[in-house]
Structure formats: C-alpha cells, structure tokens
Amino acid sequence: MRKKINLSWYAALAVIAKLLLITNILSAQTIIESVIAGDFADPSIIRANNQYYAVGTSSEWAPHFPIYSSKDLLNWKQTGYVFAKAPAWTSGSFWAPEFDYHDKTYFIYYTARRKKDNVSCIGVATSKYPDRGFVDQGIIIDYGKEAIDAFVYLEGNTRYITFKAYGLDKRPIEILAYKLARNGLTIKGKPFPLLKDNQKIGLEGQSILKKDGYYYLFYSAGNCCGTQCDYNVRVARSKSFAGPYELYAANPLLMENEYWKCSGHGTFVKATDGKDYYLYHAYNKKTNVFSGRQGMLAQLSWPAKGGWPVLKEQSGPTLNRDLKLNFTRPEINKRWQWDFRNSTPKILQQNGQLHLSGRINKDNLSGIALTLRPVSGIFEATTAVTNTNNALKGLVYYGDAGSAIGIGISGNEIEFWKVENKARTVLSKLQVSTKVPVELKMKTAEDLSLMVFFKQGNQEWKNMPAKEKITVNFLPQWDRCPRIGLHFNGSVNQYADFSSFGLKY
Known part of the structure; x- marks a missing residue:
C-alpha cells in the first residue's frame, strides 16, 4: 500500500524555499561594490565628449593625481596622471584635485604642500584635454597655515573658488570663497565665508548645487582617515550663495552601512540620462x-520640491580584479606608482623583462618600491627575478620608507626582511642556486599575518620561516593604504630584472 503524501508539508517546504530564494536575491542586490577600486580619495568628476573623467588624491605617490575615464559611471579605466613630476613649488601631500572647464580649457585645482615652508596651498594646472597634457600654473590660493579642498562654482558668468581654511590655526574651520578671474588662474578681491564649523565636527570637501531657488552646500564632517575615522556627508542650504546656510536637521546624508564606512568628499556630475550622481570615497x-x-557612487534625488536632497548608494559591477602582468611591450603600465620623496626609480621594459633601478635616498632603508594600489588587504603576489647581482630584488608590501616588508634575492641568498620604526631587520635567510631564476610569493591573511615563499624550476613553493608570526599592521599610513609591488635595493649601477608580476585577491 502506498503511503499518503502530506501535500501541506510539501507546500510549506515550497514556500520556505521560495522565501530563501527571495532572501538570497535581495541579499545579493544589497551588496555595494566600489566603482573605482583601491585607494582613490577625494575624487572630482567631469563629463566631456560623452565620457566621464575622474581625478583623485595621490598623496605621497608619483606620478601625481591618477585620472580615470568611463562611458557609464560604473566601469572605469585609468588613462593617466595630472603630473609625471611634482611641480617645482611642491614638496608633497597631493590632495583633493578639482576639475573645471571653460574657454576650451580643462583646469585642475589641487592641494599640495609648499616646499619652502610646508604650508598647504592650492595650485592650478591647465590642459586642452581632460586626461593628459596638464601644465602647472603655480599657486592660486595661499591662505594662513592651510588652504585645501578647492571647489569651483559657476554663478551666471562669475566663477567662485571655495576652499577649507583654518584647519591648522586656532580658529574654527570655515569654507571660504573668492571670485575667480576670467582666465581661471588668479583670484579677485577678498575672501568671504560660506559656512563655519561652530560645532567643531570638521568641515571640508564641499560641493555646491542650486535647486528650486536654494544653494545646497554638501560637505564632509568628522575624521577623514585611518582606523578611527567617522567621516560622513552632510548638507546645508541658503537662498544666497554667500549664506547664511541652514544645516539640515536630518544630517548626515551618507554614513556607515553594512559594507562601507567613513563616506565623504565627493563632487557631482549630470549624467547622460539627466540624473545627478555623486562620486565620493569610503573605506571597505x-x-x-x-x-x-x-x-563610490551615489544617486541624488529630491523627494519634494523645496525639500532636502537624498543620496542613495549605487553599486559598481562585481569584477575579477586579479592581475597578471608580463613585460612584452615597451609601454609601462599606467598603474605603477612609487614614493617620490624617497627614491627616483628608472623603469625600462624590453625583451619580456621589466628592468628596475634608480637612486635611493641616503636615509631610505626600504629601497625602491614600484607598486600598485591594492583593492584588498588579503592577497597573493608573485614575481620571477631573472638576473643575478648583489642588489636585493623581489616583492615588497610598502607603507613608506620607514614601514615596509618584503622578500628578495641578493647574490645567492633569499632574504625575508622588514623595516619598522625606521629600523631594518632580516627575518630569515636561505642560500639557493644562482643558475636558475627564482620565483617569489607573498601572501596575507585576514588576521593581517604575512607569509613569503620561493621556488626554482619545477620545485614546489617553499616557505621562508620566521622566528615569530609576522603581521603587517604597522604598514598603513594616516592618509593612504600600503601598496604591493616590485622591489629593488642596490647601487645606481645595479638593476633588477623581472619577467612577470601577478596579484590575486
């Protein structure tokens, strides 16, 4: 006799399965991906020739101010940099570039420290193209101990340049504005205030839009950088560009969510679909x-006429961000950067090899690091070293000249090394044959531990042991993440040869 099937039980299972499927779909839809992965802070965006261009902070890395392009705001490709070399007046801290365009000229207003006194000033560079050919025109704003975060606003036929002032003075931070000369290269008259940080919560990274008779001043508040950051995006509005501005009672507009934290410092662009989007930055x-x-990307909307705006995070595409480089072409990959304050690398690609050498500053214990911006702190990097000399050649995970760790070969010795607190330590050494090229690997884990490996020929990977567990928590710098790449530490007449570089996340 057949057993009677309990249809209600199967119906319940079907309902549960359907609910689980819906839950999984919704969960997948709520994941927010970056649109420009890796360290790309303080972005500015412009639309030109049916394309979008974005430029971001480079801090102490050269070349300076990476530029990306996109046709849809979601898929971006790096096209170049603003400066191949630092302008003569600058010493570092290349922050917060701002796009503008008029009179068939592209302008980038940028922050950098002045060489003679280390004061942050705002400079300007110009080009006939949005992604190349920029020529520095020098300082445009020198104001107190700090002038940073330029933003240009067009009102009728008049351009205003706004900026953050007093961050290093014993005065409340303010957003100030000057009139710009027609040529965009000089300021006119005296500055006037737009918004003052009376609440002492921080105030910077401003961007201004006009809607229904109101000027909306979007800004970032809180601590921008590092593990203790609490950055967020807020807004204030006024019937007059010069203020006074009313703070939105429901601030902030963008703040921490399930996947991202410390959202801030962005600018707007009107897309080809007529909608406004906000390109900003956040920490994963x-x-x-x-x-x-x-x-990161957010869409701007206005739920009611005369009402306050809403910013809704948009997700970028889920991409395979693994990288495999060979050096068969003479063109150097645009993504490579280095610490320009502590070394001057020479890079040449020919015959399937990347040749790395250059000048290393006397007090630089870490050597030359030719690096890429990582999209995750959990990775596996590999390379193959093909030449033999007494210079150290290999892989590096680099914070700055005083904070780095790596594995390399010097002569016939594999060396696992670390520079921390400006002191260099050899963690382990091992002799190998110099007749066969050596392959090197560096691998990190979620607990911030790091392991290094080597092999030759058809060998299996061999771990380079250390006396204790090695972690990389000492690498990050306040305003920038550590970077992964190729390493050289030797004299100017020596060099390193690499036949490949790989990066898996």
Whole structure:
C-alpha cells in the first residue's frame, strides 16, 4: 500500500524555499561594490565628449593625481596622471584635485604642500584635454597655515573658488570663497565665508548645487582617515550663495552601512540620462585601511520640491580584479606608482623583462618600491627575478620608507626582511642556486599575518620561516593604504630584472 503524501508539508517546504530564494536575491542586490577600486580619495568628476573623467588624491605617490575615464559611471579605466613630476613649488601631500572647464580649457585645482615652508596651498594646472597634457600654473590660493579642498562654482558668468581654511590655526574651520578671474588662474578681491564649523565636527570637501531657488552646500564632517575615522556627508542650504546656510536637521546624508564606512568628499556630475550622481570615497569595512578610500557612487534625488536632497548608494559591477602582468611591450603600465620623496626609480621594459633601478635616498632603508594600489588587504603576489647581482630584488608590501616588508634575492641568498620604526631587520635567510631564476610569493591573511615563499624550476613553493608570526599592521599610513609591488635595493649601477608580476585577491 502506498503511503499518503502530506501535500501541506510539501507546500510549506515550497514556500520556505521560495522565501530563501527571495532572501538570497535581495541579499545579493544589497551588496555595494566600489566603482573605482583601491585607494582613490577625494575624487572630482567631469563629463566631456560623452565620457566621464575622474581625478583623485595621490598623496605621497608619483606620478601625481591618477585620472580615470568611463562611458557609464560604473566601469572605469585609468588613462593617466595630472603630473609625471611634482611641480617645482611642491614638496608633497597631493590632495583633493578639482576639475573645471571653460574657454576650451580643462583646469585642475589641487592641494599640495609648499616646499619652502610646508604650508598647504592650492595650485592650478591647465590642459586642452581632460586626461593628459596638464601644465602647472603655480599657486592660486595661499591662505594662513592651510588652504585645501578647492571647489569651483559657476554663478551666471562669475566663477567662485571655495576652499577649507583654518584647519591648522586656532580658529574654527570655515569654507571660504573668492571670485575667480576670467582666465581661471588668479583670484579677485577678498575672501568671504560660506559656512563655519561652530560645532567643531570638521568641515571640508564641499560641493555646491542650486535647486528650486536654494544653494545646497554638501560637505564632509568628522575624521577623514585611518582606523578611527567617522567621516560622513552632510548638507546645508541658503537662498544666497554667500549664506547664511541652514544645516539640515536630518544630517548626515551618507554614513556607515553594512559594507562601507567613513563616506565623504565627493563632487557631482549630470549624467547622460539627466540624473545627478555623486562620486565620493569610503573605506571597505572588511579590509579598511589596507585597501584605502575607494571610489563610490551615489544617486541624488529630491523627494519634494523645496525639500532636502537624498543620496542613495549605487553599486559598481562585481569584477575579477586579479592581475597578471608580463613585460612584452615597451609601454609601462599606467598603474605603477612609487614614493617620490624617497627614491627616483628608472623603469625600462624590453625583451619580456621589466628592468628596475634608480637612486635611493641616503636615509631610505626600504629601497625602491614600484607598486600598485591594492583593492584588498588579503592577497597573493608573485614575481620571477631573472638576473643575478648583489642588489636585493623581489616583492615588497610598502607603507613608506620607514614601514615596509618584503622578500628578495641578493647574490645567492633569499632574504625575508622588514623595516619598522625606521629600523631594518632580516627575518630569515636561505642560500639557493644562482643558475636558475627564482620565483617569489607573498601572501596575507585576514588576521593581517604575512607569509613569503620561493621556488626554482619545477620545485614546489617553499616557505621562508620566521622566528615569530609576522603581521603587517604597522604598514598603513594616516592618509593612504600600503601598496604591493616590485622591489629593488642596490647601487645606481645595479638593476633588477623581472619577467612577470601577478596579484590575486
């Protein structure tokens, strides 16, 4: 006799399965991906020739101010940099570039420290193109101990340049504005205040839009950088560009969510669909300072006429961000950067090899690091070293000249090394044959531990042991994440040869 099937039980299972499927779909839809992965802070965006261009902070890395392009705001490709070399007046801290365009000229207003006194000033560069050919025109704003975060606003036929002032003075931070000369290269008259930080919560990264008779001043508040950051995006409005501005009672507009934290410092662009989008930065909560402040996108909407705006995070596409480089072409990959304050690398690609050498500053214990911006702090990097000399050649995970760790070969010895607190330590050494090229690997884990490996020929990977567990929590710098790449430490007449570089996340 057949057993009677309990249809209500199967119906219940079907309902449960359907609910689980819906839950999984919704969960997948709520994941927010960056649109420009890796450290790309303080972005500015412009639309030109049916394309979008974005430029971001480079801090102490050269070349300076990376530029990306996109046709849809979601898929971006790096096209170049603003400066191949630092302008003569600058010493570092290349922050917060701002796009503008008029009179068939592209302008980038940028922050950098002045060489003679280390004061942050705002400079300007110009080009006939949005992604190349920029020529520095020098300082445009020198104001007190700090002038940073330029933003240009067009009102009728008059351009205003706004900026953050007093961050290093014993006065409340203010957003100030000057009139710009017609040529965009000089300021006119005296500055006037737009918004003052009376609440002492921080005030910077401003961007201004006009809607229904109101000027809306979007700004960032809180601590921008590092593990203790609490950055967020807020808004104030006024019937007059010069203020006074009323703070939105329901601030902030963008803040921490399930996946991202410390959202801030962005600018708007009107897309080809007529909608306004906000390109800004945020830290991924999982890898945080080890992947830096990444490029994010939000859509701007106005629920009611005369009402306050809403910013809704948009997700970028889920991409395979693994990288495999060979050096068969003479063109150097645009993504490579280095610490320009502590070394001057020479890079040449020919015959399937990347040749790395250059000048290393006397007090630089870490050597030359030719690096890429990582998209995660959990990775596996590999390379193959093909030449033999007494210079150290290999892989590096680099914070700055005083904070780095790596594995390399010098002569016939594999060396696992670390520079921390400006002191260099050899963690382990092992002799190998010099007749066969050596392959090297560096691998990190979620607990911030790091292991290094080597092999030759058809060998299996061999671990380079250390006396204790090695972690990389000492690498991140306040305003930038550590970077992964190729390493050289030797004299100017020596060099390193690499036949490949790989990066898996």
